[in-house]
Amino acid sequence: MDRMELKKVCTEADDDSTDSLDDRFTEPIDSEKATINSHFLDEDGDAESHKFLTNGIMKKKKYEEYQEEYHPGHTSFGMSVFNLSNAIMGSGILGLSYAMANTGIVLFVVLLLGVAILSLYSVHLLLMTAKEGGSLIYEKLGERAFGWPGKMAAFGSITLQNIGAMSSYLFIVKYELPEVIRVSVCHCEWYMNGNYLVVFVSIGIILPLCILKNLGYLGYTSGFSLSCMVFFLGVVSLICLLFCCECVSGPVFHPQSLVLSLQTAYTVPILAFSFVCHPEILPIYSELKDRSRRKMQNVSNLSILAMLVMYMFSALFGYLTFYGNVEAELLHTFTKVYKFDTMLLLVRLAVLTAVTLTVPIVLFPIRSSINTMLFSQREFSWVRHMLIAAFILLFNNLLVIFVPTIRDIFGFIGSSAATMLIFILPAAFYLRLVKSVPMRSVQKISAAIFLVVGIIFMFSSLSLIVMDWIHNPPGSGSGH
Numbered sequence: 001m002d003r004m005e006l007k008k009v010c011t012e013a014d015d016d017s018t019d020s021l022d023d024r025f026t027e028p029i030d031s032e033k034a035t036i037n038s039h040f041l042d043e044d045g046d047a048e049s050h051k052f053l054t055n056g057i058m059k060k061k062k063y064e065e066y067q068e069e070y071h072p073g074h075t076s077f078g079m080s081v082f083n084l085s086n087a088i089m090g091s092g093i094l095g096l097s098y099a100m101a102n103t104g105i106v107l108f109v110v111l112l113l114g115v116a117i118l119s120l121y122s123v124h125l126l127l128m129t130a131k132e133g134g135s136l137i138y139e140k141l142g143e144r145a146f147g148w149p150g151k152m153a154a155f156g157s158i159t160l161q162n163i164g165a166m167s168s169y170l171f172i173v174k175y176e177l178p179e180v181i182r183v184s185v186c187h188c189e190w191y192m193n194g195n196y197l198v199v200f201v202s203i204g205i206i207l208p209l210c211i212l213k214n215l216g217y218l219g220y221t222s223g224f225s226l227s228c229m230v231f232f233l234g235v236v237s238l239i240c241l242l243f244c245c246e247c248v249s250g251p252v253f254h255p256q257s258l259v260l261s262l263q264t265a266y267t268v269p270i271l272a273f274s275f276v277c278h279p280e281i282l283p284i285y286s287e288l289k290d291r292s293r294r295k296m297q298n299v300s301n302l303s304i305l306a307m308l309v310m311y312m313f314s315a316l317f318g319y320l321t322f323y324g325n326v327e328a329e330l331l332h333t334f335t336k337v338y339k340f341d342t343m344l345l346l347v348r349l350a351v352l353t354a355v356t357l358t359v360p361i362v363l364f365p366i367r368s369s370i371n372t373m374l375f376s377q378r379e380f381s382w383v384r385h386m387l388i389a390a391f392i393l394l395f396n397n398l399l400v401i402f403v404p405t406i407r408d409i410f411g412f413i414g415s416s417a418a419t420m421l422i423f424i425l426p427a428a429f430y431l432r433l434v435k436s437v438p439m440r441s442v443q444k445i446s447a448a449i450f451l452v453v454g455i456i457f458m459f460s461s462l463s464l465i466v467m468d469w470i471h472n473p474p475g476s477g478s479g480h
Contacts, residue, residue: 010297011212019406020191027115033300040067049122050310072289072293073216073286073287073288073289073290074216074287074289074305075214075215075216075219075284075287075288075289076219076289077288077289077295077298077299078219079216079219079220079222079223080085080216080219080284080287080288080296081297081302081303081306082219082220082222082223082226082298083216083218083219083280083284083301083361084217084277084280084281084284084303085222085226085303085306086222086225086306086357086358086361087277087280087284087358087361087362088225088274088275088276088303088304088307088337089229089274089307089311089354089358090103091309092269093229093232093310093311093314094172094316094329094330094331094351095270095274095328095329095330096112096270096271096274096311096318096327097314097315097319097321097322097326097330097333098268098270098326098327098329098330099267099270099271099315100315100316100318100319100326101319101322101323101324101326102267105316105319108267108315108460109312111267111268111271112187112271112308112311112312112315113308115268115271115274115275116185116275116305116307117138118306118392118422118423118450119275119276119277119302119304119422120300120301121298121450122278122422122423122426122450123278123281123297123304123423123426124429125276125426125429125430125450126278126281126426126429126430126449127281127285127293127296128293128296128430128434129141129426129429129430129433129434130282130285130293130435131293131434132434133429133433136282136283136286137282137368137372138154138155138158138278138279138365138369139151139154139155139369139373140372140431141154141156141198141433142155142359142425142428144433145428145429145432145433146428146432147275150428150429151373153371153374153420153425154369154425155369155373155420156417157417157420157422158365158366158369158417159366159369160372160416160417161276161279161417161418161420162279162363162366163392163395163396163399164363164364164457165276165362165418166359166362166363166392167396167400167403168394168401169355169356169358169359169362170198170201170359170396170397170400171353171400172195172204172329172331172352172355173197173198173201173352173355173356174195174197174400174401175194175200175329175332175350176194176331176348176351176352177194177197177198177201177348178197178374179335179351180192180345180348180349180352181197181347182345183345190267195364195401198397198400201356202393202397203301205355205356206360206363206393207389207390207393208361208459209221209357209359209360210359210360210364210367210389210390210392211382211385211386211395212360213385214289214310215280215283215284215287215361215364216363218357221357221360222357222358222361223356224353224357225353225354225358226326226354226451227354228350228351228353228354229310229351230310230345231346231347231350231356232314232350232351232354233310233313233314233317235343235346235347235350236317236318236330236347237313237315237317237323239321239334239345240318240320240321240344241315252339253288256455268457268461269334272395273285274311275304275307275422276417276418276421276422276428277300277303277304278421278422278425279362279363279365279366279369279421280361280362280364281296281300283365283368284296285365286301289465292365299353302458306434311320312331316468318330318333318413326404331347331348332345332352334347363389366392367385367389367392370383370388416458417464418458419454419457419458419461420454420458422458423450423451423454423455424451424454424455424458424460426450427450427451428451430447431444431447431448431451
């Protein structure tokens, strides 16, 4: 999956985006013969999969300029939904109750819906840009839009975002796996060291999955991971109901509709972090069977909608259970308050399984970015493929061992890299590369507003988080 380039993405006949090509390419050619011989293609060489352009029109100069390989996708629609949903959902779901406690229910719902809609819009911009920019690699789009600075901006954002995501997943392994072992196995000091355990999980489970060549192979593990998170949601809702029954004869707590404080600054970054799937969009798009922009948009719509529902219920049930006492990591709060050993053991196992199986999905785009930056002119190498994965996992393990709290990762990454990937880069690349839409059109004006909002949000959120760090240094508060 090192090379995901193609001149244009194949689209269905009724895809309205194909009209934008008519102004750019004028020389008709035989689309059946406009093929590329590529070592990435299957040996059986399906004639349909060798098609080079969307509508059979292009200039020979453009063909000779890029010489980019087209490879057919083999991942089904359902597996693509599983992979993208798994990429969206991860450790972010454990921080949403904390976000609701710092905003109130009404403001949280408004913000959650808003971020989900904005994420869908940015996916739309990204897919349009990939089509007209002629690439399914984020860094290549950045290079064609703004040269080397654009390429580095895409590379840096993807790397920072996905390393932050992987670290947050490994944080859960570090803190929850020792508790599982304590309850189910023994109290041995060696087994209770989360730093050792996260290394063992990385080597024994995550690394073998990371050395698979294509994302499509992870569809089954992604489906199982999502099932584990559905189980987690069911248990959280059950505990919430039990808590409500206990409160009938005890003290009554009233949920807050609107809360504003310095801690509210973490809410939108956490929400943005929870919906970022943009580094995985183009790799999943590249491997989608019979791919088209419309089909990939439907994959994104279904995935984000499913995660929106899960996020909403998870945040609500967690908040109604603990109210203002909820911590940045929901499972840690359960451990402090409840002693349902069997139930919490099952929840921990479900979450651990889910986040462990999500790490390979997040690692793939980082490796693709590194290959694009450093080895774009070289043939695929299994040795390099495995070494890059091992290096990324090693770096993340060191980060997890030495960074104090998971909240710091959510807040900083959500304000910087996540904002770049959701707001700034898709809008900037769209404005620069999509030439078929006039600058004064509604589409371009909306994209420009989207870009400005992203810039304002990033700097304001980072400023508020830095202020909070000054008053409450990382690691000094509760939680981990």
